[in-house]
Amino acid sequence: MNLPNLLTLLRLGLVPLYFLAFFSESPWSMQYALGILVLSGLTDLLDGYLARKYNWITPLGIVLDPLADKLMMLSVIISFILDGRISWLAAGLLIFRDAAMILTSAFFHFRQKQIVPATWWGKTTTVLYYMTVVAILFKWRMADFLLWSTIGLSFVTSFVYLHKFRAMNR
Template identity: 55%
Template sequence: MNVPNMITLFRFTLIPLYLLLFFSDIPNRMIWAFGVLLLAGLTDVIDGYLARRNHQVTQLGSMLDPLADKLMMLAVFLSLLLTQRIGLAAAVAIFSRDLGMIIASAFFHFRGKTTVPANVMGKLTTVMYYVALSLLMFDQPGAEQFLWGVIGFSFITSFIYLFQFRLLNQKLM
């Protein structure tokens, strides 16, 4: 197990910590929960950088890294839905897209297909989601409208990934 993959596994432990803080009664709970979310984002950048720099990009890491991202995002959006910071329609759109990506990635991975590594569009989508989350968590005006723009962009990004996946795996046959 290399260091980038260990950092990715650490990110999985941040998910229950975020939820514990978000739903707690401690003072400044939203700031603490947001701090955990930022830590998850920072460690995502670090593990990706280390994997590329040290030539430690692995198939396992290529599958676990986006899974950690998506599960964190799902936990955050679930917490926002439960506290009525986002509507049901937005949550369904986000959950459908992310669960679809998780299921498809696992399905193709276990069939021996090569997964597509993260690209600029995927990274931009993640950054945009983090901006939307910060706006939503701190009840900023226009947050939900911005979120809908990000949701639309994320679906476009998903279609690009599917197209790249198809091209990549056709070459390998």
Template identity: 50%
Template sequence: MWNLPNALTLCRLLLIPIYGVVFASGYVKSAFFVLLAAGLTDVLDGYLARKHNQVTAMGSMLDPLADKLMMLTVILSLVFSSMISWAAAAAIFLRDAGMIVGSAIFHFRGKKTVPANALGKLTTVLYYVAILLIVFQLPFADAYLWFVIAVSFLASVIYILQFKLLNKGSAGHQR
């Protein structure tokens, strides 16, 4: 179903290659502003979808896909330009891959999934701040990035605990 929130999500998908071209052309700070525009479309599409009751299956699928693809592109650009370490990139990918695979397994087993929690949303904002610090080459950017990585793993642990609580009563019925 086509609506404004879904159109904004598609715009965010289109911003991914634009970010890549701008970054690869050496305009790293300008690329950050492309990322920021993508982040703002993410906030706006979610707000509009909920406010106007326009949440769709397509939007529910494309929105997290756009988010993950953008962050994957950003992290790859930062690691290949030596702005972040391979270890930091690996930690970020490990956490995200675990969340994606885990969610897919739970979904296909018919388990209830937990929507993004406040700590998960805060983690996203903290990643944007970390990327800002890295792009503008502030001296504590690397330490801050590792702090955000730790917070993201904590958010994942909390998500797993919420998932277990949500599905505790239905565990015997799933067999």
């Protein structure tokens, strides 16, 4: 067990802590929830950096890292649904898109096809996703606009990835 894998396990442990913070009765509950999300994001960046820099990439990390990311994202979406902050339709579209991307990548990975590396489209979508999460957490007026913009951009990004994938694997 190396340090990047331990950091990934820490991220997995943050998932239930996020729920506890989000649904707590504390007047600071959203700040705690945001703090947990920030900690999760920072440990994700750190474990990826360490794994690449020191060649500490392991089969366990390859599986657990995206699992930790998606579980946290799913937890955020579920908490927003349960609290009435987003609609089932919006949640369903976000979950469908992420599930489709994960399953498609896994399918082609196991068929030894080239996987498209991250692009600025994907990075932009991720930044917009996190801005949207903060806006929804704190119930900012622009939250709904950001949510639907994020959903739209995420589907555009998916089509860009599919196009690039086809071009790389001809």
